[in-house]
Amino acid sequence: MSRDERKQWLERPANRELSNKLKLLAWVLSSVVIILVVLMQEIRIPLPDGWSTMVLVPFHATVNALVALLLLVSLVAIKMGKIRLHRATMLAAMGFSVVFLLSYVVYHMTNDPTRYQGDGMARMIYFLLLISHIIFAAVSLPFILFTFIAAWTNRFDDHRRLARWVYPMWLYVAVTGPICYLMLRPYYV
Numbered sequence: 001m002s003r004d005e006r007k008q009w010l011e012r013p014a015n016r017e018l019s020n021k022l023k024l025l026a027w028v029l030s031s032v033v034i035i036l037v038v039l040m041q042e043i044r045i046p047l048p049d050g051w052s053t054m055v056l057v058p059f060h061a062t063v064n065a066l067v068a069l070l071l072l073v074s075l076v077a078i079k080m081g082k083i084r085l086h087r088a089t090m091l092a093a094m095g096f097s098v099v100f101l102l103s104y105v106v107y108h109m110t111n112d113p114t115r116y117q118g119d120g121m122a123r124m125i126y127f128l129l130l131i132s133h134i135i136f137a138a139v140s141l142p143f144i145l146f147t148f149i150a151a152w153t154n155r156f157d158d159h160r161r162l163a164r165w166v167y168p169m170w171l172y173v174a175v176t177g178p179i180c181y182l183m184l185r186p187y188y189v
Contacts, residue, residue, distance in 0.1 A: 012154040019153040026145035040108040047110050056107040063100040064177035067093050071171050117187050126183045133176040140169040
């Protein structure tokens with residue numbers, strides 16, 4: 001993308017009216033997701049005989065790792081001024097995150113939780129990573145959406161301001177998810 005193209009992109013007028021509507025939608029969506037995550041701890045949907053969703057466990061780790069990779073490529077792209085690549089990788093990261101979330105809820109509504117059985121320092125590290133992963137995932141969700149909305153509605157100053165602190169949280173969640181999976185992997189039935 002040439003400098004003129006980048007300048008034209010950044011000079012697009014902000015659409016504050018659309019932004020405000022989308023922010024409301026982001027709050028509603030974030031609330032629904034958090035409610036689903038809480039409910040999935042209590043609800044168990046029985047599967048037909050011979051069916052299993054266990055294949056979703058490594059799938060989740062793979063999707064999270066892919067999201068982390070896309071986030072890194074996106075950061076490099078924007079630092080190099082490649083706005084189209086940045087947009088494409090961020091849209092892909094958002095899309096894979098939605099796939100992950102839907103799959104994650106399906107898995108947890110059809111399976112009992114797997115308990116970590118390690119001990120000592122490994123147990124402490126696992127729970128530190130897991131608890132921080134859960135907290136950052138819950139806190140970052142609406143702000144990931146707000147950051148996306150700011151870019152989508154041409155509010156680029158707001159987008160950059162939010163991205164400076166939302167991006168590291170999202171990357172942390174995407175990296176610690178697969179790490180927690182690898183630590184828990186020996187205990188899956």
